[in-house]
Amino acid sequence: MRYWLMKSEPGEVSIDDALAAPNHTVAWTGVRNYQARNFMRDAMTVGDGVLFYHSSCAEPGIAGLAEVASTPYPDETQFDPASHYFDAKATQETPRWMLVDVRIREKTRLVPLSELRQTPELADMVVLQKGSRLSITPVTVDEWKFICKKLLKK
């Protein structure tokens, strides 16, 4: 059982959009970074905990709790020439980009990035490190517990 933080731009898919989707579940399309892809393809298992994070928006921060809801499978947008995420080097036989489904468990209060940064217990979070811009980062069990049991109870 592992834990992750996954960034989504609310202009693309917000926590409310994900909640409105069937089964509160969305396919995590659009990842075009190998490290982030590898986390989904190689390291995630169904049931892993996910911090659903809003990025590139007025109030960046954690917006809810979710979970990995599928095994990895190809991101269909890579095959679609009309898609912003089209990849000419990907084929059905040798897909390049894999994703998982993510199911929202709970919309929480928005825990702003600024609050995360001010929390000493979270100083080592990967997503908070200088220069970190990965859209998917691992979260330790201690960080997960602290966020769930302390920050989200405020």
Place this chain on the structure above:
DNA sequence: GCCAACGTTGGC
């Protein structure tokens, strides 16, 4: 819109 930091590309 700026820009620091990082990732990717491609010539050599």
Place this chain on the structure above:
DNA sequence: GCCAACGTTGGC
């Protein structure tokens, strides 16, 4: 395999 140039991310 190196590395300069370019592209992207994402907070501010």
